[in-house]
Amino acid sequence: MVSPTENTPTLAHQPPVLAKPWVVPRSLYVHVPFCAKQCGYCDFAIAVGRTDRIDTYLDAVRAELARLVPGGENEPMPMDTWFVGGGTPSLLSAEQLRRLGRELAARTPLVAGGEASLEANPESFDDEKARALSEAGFNRVSLGVQAFEPGTLAALERPHDASLVARAVTAGRGAGLSVSLDLIFGAPGQTVRSWREDLRRAMELGPDHLSLYGLTYERGTPLEKKVRGGLVLPLAEELERELYDIAMTTLEAGGYKQYEISNFAKPGFESRHNRAYWANLAHFGVGMGAAGLVAGERTLNTRDLDRYLRLALAGEETAFQRERLDPLEVAKETLMMNLRRVEGMVASEFFDRTGLSLDSVFGGGADALVEQGLLARDNQGLRLTREGRFVADAVIVKLLAGAPATVEGAYPEGAA
Ligand code: SF4
Known part of the structure; x- marks a missing residue:
């Protein structure tokens, strides 16, 4: 547990070129927890039905950044990558997205040629938001597609239908953003045929990058409760293995090179933010439920929205867990x-x-x-x-x- 008076290490004075990349962060993760509804499998840090708090949340993000980078706007800490995840960051309005970009740039500006990604859901991402994202300094959008097949979308309790995916990809492209799509395999009822069709439709849209995740039944999620109650039957392990095998073969054949267990990219489009994370390098984690690694210390912010807002706005410690690894x-x-x-x-x-x-x-x-x-x-x-x-x-x-x-x-x- 963390004492609220404990100070976060002061790093702003360290010249980035001399600092070790596992000590001084060059990557920033910002969590935006708002969601319209909970998807059946989700156990992320989310806040459902609270979009009235978005402006206050942006105030809190600014305050948390000011605490982490105490040198002020005259002594910013440049970042190689930003990643805004959720939750559903695309629930922010175009104006709120522009403001988010300004808040991040004030203390943690992106270096020239840096990578800045934001996760978006197809039903809440359109031309206007794509343009706003680009104006805010972002150059990459990661779309939570998960599936095209209606049966799989229903099993995952996702709120969009497949027709919105093409609109979102076109919007991202039109604004000059690099586009990544997330898909899930191993959903109840999924078959080899439906998975091949999902992969075909994803590749047809020509994304630069694809992330494929095997479905996990996290304890306490609506889907896991249905499994426990016998209402939903998980896929057989051999079938799930076959789906992953099909994905690796199909995507490689389509020009997407696998560079991580779950990630595939056209040459030059690997996620730099994730690469830094997998290399176990330092990163700031800002926002409700965000995890950070700074100067050898792991932090985990509170997953309670009201508590996060109260602490961050008061300039107090937002982490409820701090751990220095041996x-x-x-x-x-x-x-x-x-x-x-x-x-x-x-x-x-x-x-x-x-x-x-x-x-x-x-x-x-x-x-x-x-x-x-x-x-x-x-x-x-x-x-x-x-x-x-x-x-x-x-x-x-x-x-x-x-x-x-x-x-x-x-x-x-x-x-x-
Ligand atoms: S949109 Fe993403 S974060 Fe929100 S409930 Fe669904 S899976 Fe969870």
Whole structure:
């Protein structure tokens, strides 16, 4: 737990070129929690039916940024990436989107050539909002499509129909934004035929980037309760595996290169924000429920909207959890996140990030997994094989279990 009087580290004075990227953030995540209704599978930090609080929320985001970057607007901290996620950030009006851009730019301006993404839902993203987004300094929109097939959309309890997706993609393109689409596989009732059709329709729209997520039944969500009550039948594991296999083959054949377990992109359109995250680099997390990593300390903001607004507007600590990881935990996290990338954990990057040798920490645990064909090991480092991507979580658990109880020679986390 965090004491409200605890101070957030002051970083604004550090010249960014000299600072280590896992100490001083070069990426900013802002959470916008508002949603029109809860989708059946959702366990994100959301606030339903509270859009009357959006203007106050933007005041709170400004106040939280002012606390995190205390040097003021004369001493801003430049960012390589912004990512505004939700929730449904596209519930903001065009004017509110422009204001959001101004608030972020005041303390954490995007560098020239930086990447700025915002998540949008098809039913609340049109030409006017796309233009506003571009004027606000954003250059990428990530659309929560999830499915085109009406049966899958209904199973997920999504509020849009497929006709709105094309409108949203056209709007984004028209405003000069790079477009990414999110899809979900493994939804109840989904079939090989319906999934192939979803992939075909997504690719037909020609997005620059696609994220595919396997459906998970998080405890307490409406969908998980239906499963427990016997009202909904989850897909068989083998079918889910087949859907993922189809996706990897279909998208690669369509010119989308897989660069992470769930992410595919045309050349040059990989998400830089997510890359920084998977490399376990520092990032600010602003807004209700947002997670940050600054100077070796993880923070998690309160998930209660009214509490967040009250604390942020008063200039007080918004995190309810603060955690400084020990060197072994940092090593484990770094491996866990980097292994999600197709290039895996590069040994030299692991050393740069932690001060440790990859082999000395995880080499023992890797032997059996390499033998089973789930991991590949070469001079560069460790990576999941194609087969390993199907069981990535289990592979990571085994690798972590093979690590020693303590490590020597790691970098001190908070040191720039
Ligand atoms: S739109 Fe996204 S954040 Fe909102 S309820 Fe649906 S899944 Fe959750």
